[in-house]
Amino acid sequence: MSATRQKLRAGHDYYPTPTWCTVDLYRTVGLPYPTLDPGAGTGGLIGAMKELYPRRPLIRGVEIQEELVRRANDLGFPVELGDGLELDWRDEHILMNPPYKDAMVWVKKAVEEASSTTALLRLGFLASQRRKAFMRENPPQKVVVLSRRPSFTGKGGDSADYAWLHWSKQESLFGSELAWIG
DSSP states (O other), X not given: XXXXXXXXXXXXXXXXXXXXXXXXXXXXXXXXXXXXXXXXXXXXXXXXXXXXXXXXXXXXXEESOHHHHHHHHHTTOOEEESOGGGSOOTTOEEEEOOOGGGHHHHHHHHHHHSSEEEEEEEXXXXXXXXXXXXXXXXXXXXXXXXXXXXXXXXXXXXXXXEEEEXXXXXXXXXXXXXXXXX
């Protein structure tokens, strides 16, 4: 989900999430323990949860790229081959870094189906005219801004600001909450 201006983007818009982004999130903000990463890549989000909660069962992951599934399984992460968008997400707690070019498809499905959704997105995701109606109808309950820019390529951050956006089927007594990590 990098905002890099590369002419060739990574396959399926795959940019691994740095571990610190997830670890800082869960150490700072109370969120339900996730059960599914529907676009797991090599299992980076699963690995972060393993680091945070070594005694909890690992969340499961689904990935459409066979090579990434092999790499995740070699690392010991439970990632299966499949299209995460084809799964039923009811009763799941989704943790994801969706492919940004199709992020709205992933977020919409998650908000409609899952018990809760936590997605790493560009902060500008909140500001689009095309997403305005959706955001008004489905405001995230938590917005956790990353104070430092993550590097999705290992070559430094890009020009975008990022945040974790969290939605839940449970009503929030306080409306939306805003926090910062990193």
